[in-house]
Amino acid sequence: ITSLTSEQPRSNNTPVPDLYEVFCTPYTTEEVARGVRAKQNIARGVLVEVAHCIRIPREEYVHHLRYSVLEHYLYVGRDGGMLMALGVGSLFNHSQQPNLNYTVDHDQLIISYRAARDIAAQEELTITYGSSSKLWFVDRSMDSVESSRISMLHEDLDDEAGFLGAFQLDNGSR
Numbered sequence: 001i002t003s004l005t006s007e008q009p010r011s012n013n014t015p016v017p018d019l020y021e022v023f024c025t026p027y028t029t030e031e032v033a034r035g036v037r038a039k040q041n042i043a044r045g046v047l048v049e050v051a052h053c054i055r056i057p058r059e060e061y062v063h064h065l066r067y068s069v070l071e072h073y074l075y076v077g078r079d080g081g082m083l084m085a086l087g088v089g090s091l092f093n094h095s096q097q098p099n100l101n102y103t104v105d106h107d108q109l110i111i112s113y114r115a116a117r118d119i120a121a122q123e124e125l126t127i128t129y130g131s132s133s134k135l136w137f138v139d140r141s142m143d144s145v146e147s148s149r150i151s152m153l154h155e156d157l158d159d160e161a162g163f164l165g166a167f168q169l170d171n172g173s174r
């Protein structure tokens with residue numbers, strides 16, 4: 001069965017297997033601080049991960065989850081709801097110059113992550129949560145000094161939906 005499966009063409013929404021691993025970060029501040037890094041070189045455009053999500057209705061988010069630790073793990077969903085990405089979708093750390101882009105399929109409750117550029121083995125895989133002025137933590141990523149300079153230059157461009165949740169609520173957008 002294994003060889004049969006691997007001989008079949010990969011469908012457009014099947015990520016390439018074994019591209020990443022979870023590691024302990026030197027810079028985030030959780031009790032167990034993790035990030036995700038590449039295990040091998042990844043070419044630009046490669047589908048790295050597909051995260052199935054749990055939809056959290058707006059009411060549950062507003063009255064419960066935003067007061068919990070999960071607040072720092074949620075993606076913005078539809079109609080004021082939020083999405084909890086399963087698997088490593090919830091473990092990507094933030095960078096102002098991320099090497100992953102992601103798209104949210106609100107109907108299928110799926111977030112797809114693709115390489116935004118060529119990525120070298122051992123590089124941390126990162127997404128952007130939004131502009132640095134809206135983050136709820138001190139950005140300690142390796143590129144944060146350079147990135148805060150760039151984000152100040154691009155502050156006005158950063159108001160799209162789809163980033164992780166907390167700052168958007170502070171921002172009064174729901």
Ligand SMILES: C[S@@+](CC[C@H](N)C(=O)[O-])C[C@H]1O[C@@H](n2cnc3c(N)ncnc32)[C@H](O)[C@@H]1O
Pocket residue numbers: 025027028029030032033034035072073090091092093094095137138139140141
């Ligand atoms: C979605 S979680 C990422 C996984 C998290 N590092 C963990 O081990 O559970 C978001 C949290 O990671 C931390 N984090 C993510 N990116 C960071 C960065 N660039 N600098 C410092 N902390 C970061 C913050 O504490 C944030 O609330």
